Amino acid sequence: MCLAVPGRLVETYREHDVPMGRVDFGGVFKRVCLLHVPEAVVDDYVLVHVGFALSTIDEDEARRVFAYLEEMNRLDELEAGSP
């Protein structure tokens, strides 16, 4: 029920005086209410739940878990390299 999916904002417009946008979910396009993400601009990734954007995706934070895995890889290589 609390499913939310990230998609790329491709276009913004207003409808009945409410900010709306078209969002690309891997080739499927949906109309999304942007009222609660005033900071979102075209090309941002927004997290969408039941037709409403709840937040914008933070690119740097998105990489964090991978940076951590990289670090684990390096540590393993160090251990493997030691006698």
Next chain:
Amino acid sequence: MKYLDEYRDGAAAERLVAAIARTMTRPWTIMEVCGGQTHAIVKYGIDRLLPRDLELVHGPGCPVCVTPLATIDRAHAIASRPEVVFCSFGDMLRVPGSRGDLLQLKSRGGDVRVVYSPLDAVNLAASNPAREVVFFAIGFETTAPANATAIWTARRRGLTNFSVLVAHVLVPPAMEAVLAAPENRVQGFLGPGHVCTVVGCDDYAAIARRRNVPIVITGFEPLDLLDGVLRTVRRLEAGRAEVEIQYARAVRAAGNRSSQAMIDEVFEVCDRNWRGVGLIPNSGYRLRAAYRDFDAETRFDVAGIETRESSVCISGEILKGNKKPRDCPEFGRGCTPHNPLGATMVSSEGACAAYFAYGRHLDAMPIGVDAASTDVARESVR
């Protein structure tokens, strides 16, 4: 798709599982709060990747599941009226009430429609001025901004033929109810990532402090869930009962202020009955007085409808983390998604329905398998 596929990498998952195993010095029991997380955990078999001493128990976070039978019967009564167009999210339509589900009502000629967004229901009301459009407003805090915005929009557009049947529930009071139970086993939580995009982390920090449990606000993809478990285990091992945000690409500590303001404009906190659990004080939203003319229960006079639940169902114990689906003799036999006896089987995000969908009921069947070697036996020993 970007921000989804990369969080499903098997090799990375193995590395996180290994890190969890290295970190653990003793058994731990962690609850994932959200039904979406439960579904992903069972779908990807994440609980089976984890060390045996780490138990994931499934929380109460499925709003479809915990919507009381009486509310579903009220929805049915409203949707049966000839002047009504009844709109709902798809997963609510298949939940059986005392007189069948809403989809069956539709097949008998009722005007029941699935909407993707609550704004679609508002637009339907605008384009059908001679009909009464009713929207079934259910959900946790994640869905509350959308539903509140729809009601606010309907008022701004002067629509008098739009109303809502509200069954909103809140996560923190349910977590408190789990922790307050004398039989509670939960030592740490994977917190509900999408709920926290809206409300932020303050309430969760308060629970962590007050109840001395770590809470890691976690996402929904396999790597998110494993990363969330790792962070929770680290905090448990270190004895640090604090809140941490694993799902930081989407969650800000303060949440989404605009969403919070909209919820506060339209809704106020009220007591709510949870299917399988019972009444939890201050655990839901209802319309504020200024928006009560949008209340479908009053408009169609259905507030008096009350219904009793099945007495054999153990969903209350499952929702509180005390039992697993396979502890129930009816699981997969007298109780299936087609004929659910209670809360945790009615929606795909309920623990019983997720176990059933991914074949876990078959594990419990004694088909030439030594019972001692099955997970059922393992779990009952734990």
